[in-house]
Amino acid sequence: MTDAKKQAALDYHANPIPGKLSVELTKPTATARDLSLAYSPGVAEPVREIASDPENAYLYTGKGNLVAVISDGSAILGLGNLGPLASKPVMEGKGVLFKRFAGINSVDIEVNAESPQAFIDTVARIADTWGGINLEDIKAPECFEIEQALIEQCSIPVFHDDQHGTAIVTAAGMLNALDIAGKSLDSARIVCLGAGAAAIACMKLLVSCGARPENIVMLDRKGVIHSGREDLNQYKAMFAVETDKRTLTDAIEGADAFVGLSGPGLMSADHIRSMAANPVVFACTNPDPEIHPDLAREARPDVIMATGRSDYPNQVNNVLGFPFIFRGALDVRATRINEEMKVAAVHALKDLAREPVPKEVLEAYEMDEMRFGPEYIIPTPVDIRLLERISSAVAQAAVDSGVARKPYPSHYPLKTVDDVYGG
Numbered sequence: 001m002t003d004a005k006k007q008a009a010l011d012y013h014a015n016p017i018p019g020k021l022s023v024e025l026t027k028p029t030a031t032a033r034d035l036s037l038a039y040s041p042g043v044a045e046p047v048r049e050i051a052s053d054p055e056n057a058y059l060y061t062g063k064g065n066l067v068a069v070i071s072d073g074s075a076i077l078g079l080g081n082l083g084p085l086a087s088k089p090v091m092e093g094k095g096v097l098f099k100r101f102a103g104i105n106s107v108d109i110e111v112n113a114e115s116p117q118a119f120i121d122t123v124a125r126i127a128d129t130w131g132g133i134n135l136e137d138i139k140a141p142e143c144f145e146i147e148q149a150l151i152e153q154c155s156i157p158v159f160h161d162d163q164h165g166t167a168i169v170t171a172a173g174m175l176n177a178l179d180i181a182g183k184s185l186d187s188a189r190i191v192c193l194g195a196g197a198a199a200i201a202c203m204k205l206l207v208s209c210g211a212r213p214e215n216i217v218m219l220d221r222k223g224v225i226h227s228g229r230e231d232l233n234q235y236k237a238m239f240a241v242e243t244d245k246r247t248l249t250d251a252i253e254g255a256d257a258f259v260g261l262s263g264p265g266l267m268s269a270d271h272i273r274s275m276a277a278n279p280v281v282f283a284c285t286n287p288d289p290e291i292h293p294d295l296a297r298e299a300r301p302d303v304i305m306a307t308g309r310s311d312y313p314n315q316v317n318n319v320l321g322f323p324f325i326f327r328g329a330l331d332v333r334a335t336r337i338n339e340e341m342k343v344a345a346v347h348a349l350k351d352l353a354r355e356p357v358p359k360e361v362l363e364a365y366e367m368d369e370m371r372f373g374p375e376y377i378i379p380t381p382v383d384i385r386l387l388e389r390i391s392s393a394v395a396q397a398a399v400d401s402g403v404a405r406k407p408y409p410s411h412y413p414l415k416t417v418d419d420v421y422g423g
């Protein structure tokens with residue numbers, strides 16, 4: 001970023017008041033009567049109701065439309081382990097996206113925990129307060145243990161966005177990009193740079209969608225994850241392949257697709273030049289991708305290129321997933337977000353990219369045209385139809401797979417965020 005853009009980003013966060021979110025009132029509070037209902041003595045009535053049946057919390061408090069965004073700051077975007085407090089702008093940002101795109105209230109919580117168990121214990125103790133928990137920017141491998149333990153201990157959806165939100169959006173984008181390239185997932189050779197939270201989840205979901213494990217080469221800081229390595233944790237070991245390739249240069253030659261979930265500037269023009277025809281390059285590290293889109297296009301005019309950023313075409317970013325996935329899960333009071341719900345989200349997102357783009361989206365992006373093709377493989381986050389399509393698909397999948405505690409919502413499909421509380 002230029003110095004001017006850096007300053008603009010700081011000014012945006014600082015002015016006119018610090019931060020990006022505030023809390024608003026939903027009930028009248030002007031009179032003594034209002035206050036006697038909102039607080040003492042009236043507040044005692046819902047207290048008694050919730051004490052007699054915890055389900056009443058959904059009736060009398062904001063729980064049902066409230067998601068906690070929780071991080072330890074150990075993998076903030078691609079910036080690394082900068083600690084809990086430094087993660088707060090990102091967590092507030094996730095709250096902005098929850099509210100703006102899906103009408104969901106959120107609170108960000110940055111936890112200073114000395115161990116995964118301390119983090120788990122902290123979150124488990126406050127879990128009943130929320131309708132759902134979005135874990136964010138927690139590094140691998142600790143994130144896997146943390147998420148699994150919290151799913152087991154909590155009766156509300158617990159979802160590590162960097163794993164599953166990213167995987168859902170990557171799978172939708174990859175299916176479309178390969179289709180445009182004239183290829184298919186079941187025969188594509190895929191190189192994944194990174195073997196952390198996002199990378200492991202993305203490759204697992206791509207395999208569920210039809211990619212062949214033997215066609216995937218994953219790399220971490222030490223190079224290719226191959227079966228001769230003895231330093232692999234159980235998550236990386238799932239992707240160990242029999243190969244004599246050792247470096248990114250070895251692995252990328254002739255590959256159909258590259259997925260970068262690692263660090264900035266790690267892919268060169270030579271790497272991309274050595275890929276197969278119509279290469280698909282998802283350089284998804286934020287804020288600075290593995291290779292800049294301009295450099296990629298210069299090296300390979302036939303590239304189908306995506307980044308995690310809003311300022312280039314094809315934003316493959318979990319913002320296209322988590323607001324709408326939680327919307328659907330909350331509205332049927334799902335106990336968890338399962339594989340069926342994730343796959344439903346992949347297909348809803350993938351299919352929407354093939355439809356004509358509304359004029360509001362063109363205006364927001366100052367474009368005359370956006371059409372399914374190399375420069376438009378996936379919808380943009382401002383597309384209001386995401387709310388309708390993904391939330392509906394996820395809610396239906398929750399009902400069909402038996403994790404919903406309420407029927408498919410009668411106020412669906414949602415056309416705007418003003419509709420989220422129903423009529």
Ligand SMILES: NC(=O)C1=CN([C@@H]2O[C@H](COP(=O)(O)OP(=O)(O)OC[C@H]3O[C@@H](n4cnc5c(N)ncnc54)[C@H](OP(=O)(O)O)[C@@H]3O)[C@@H](O)[C@H]2O)C=CC1
Pocket residue numbers: 074075076077078079137138139140141161162163166193194195196197198199219220221222223260261262263266284285286287307308316317318319
């Ligand atoms: N576009 C999007 O929607 C999203 C993008 N991301 C991006 O993905 C990246 C990883 O995030 P996340 O998975 O949460 O973090 P993790 O800390 O869990 O994983 C980081 C992974 O990157 C690998 N890595 C780092 N540097 C290198 C390098 N020089 N060469 C090869 N591998 C390297 C690490 O290797 P090792 O295991 O050896 O340490 C590790 O496997 C971030 O940049 C983040 O911005 C994440 C989520 C969503």
Ligand SMILES: CC(=O)C(=O)O
Pocket residue numbers: 076077078137161162285286308317318319
């Ligand atoms: C987008 C996101 O969640 C990340 O880069 O970590």
Ligand SMILES: [Mg+2]
Pocket residue numbers: 077136137161162
């Ligand atoms: Mg993240």
